[in-house]
Amino acid sequence: MVVARELTKIHEEFLRGNCSEVLKALRERAAVPGEITLLIGPAPEAPPAAVSEQSVKERVDQLMEQRELSRMEALKTVARERGLSKSQAYREYQS
Numbered sequence: 600m601v602v603a604r605e606l607t608k609i610h611e612e613f614l615r616g617n618c619s620e621v622l623k624a625l626r627e628r629a630a631v632p633g634e635i636t637l638l639i640g641p642a643p644e645a646p647p648a649a650v651s652e653q654s655v656k657e658r659v660d661q662l663m664e665q666r667e668l669s670r671m672e673a674l675k676t677v678a679r680e681r682g683l684s685k686s687q688a689y690r691e692y693q694s
Contacts, residue, residue, distance in 0.1 A: 601638040604631065615684050655681075655691035 600621055602614040610633065614621050618639075625631055653661070655677055662673035678688035 600640070603636040603638065605633040606636060608633075613684075617682075655688055659688075659692055 600616065600618050602621055602625070604610070604612045604614075614624055616624070658677045658680070659670065659673040662668050662676055663670060666673075668676065674688050674692060675685055677683070677692075678685045681688070683691070
């Protein structure tokens with residue numbers, strides 16, 4: 600699910616995760632000001648065990664080699680596989 604707040608404005612924000620994670624993040628705040636858009640989709644399929652045991656970097660490198668994807672396309676794929684945002688996948692790739 601995604602809660603998108605204040606779209607196209609200076610304080611634009613996106614909260615991504617499963618419903619309980621997003622709800623927990625929102626409950627930790629005193630208020631949630633502004634307009635929000637709520638996006639709900641099916642839960643991502645769990646990646647095969649072998650994929651989830653790899654680091655993000657290992658999986659990205661594997662996809663780049665096997666499927667001849669660019670680094671950004673491979674990062675997007677890994678993010679979808681693991682239910683991460685692209686920025687979270689990129690941070691894990693960098694570490």
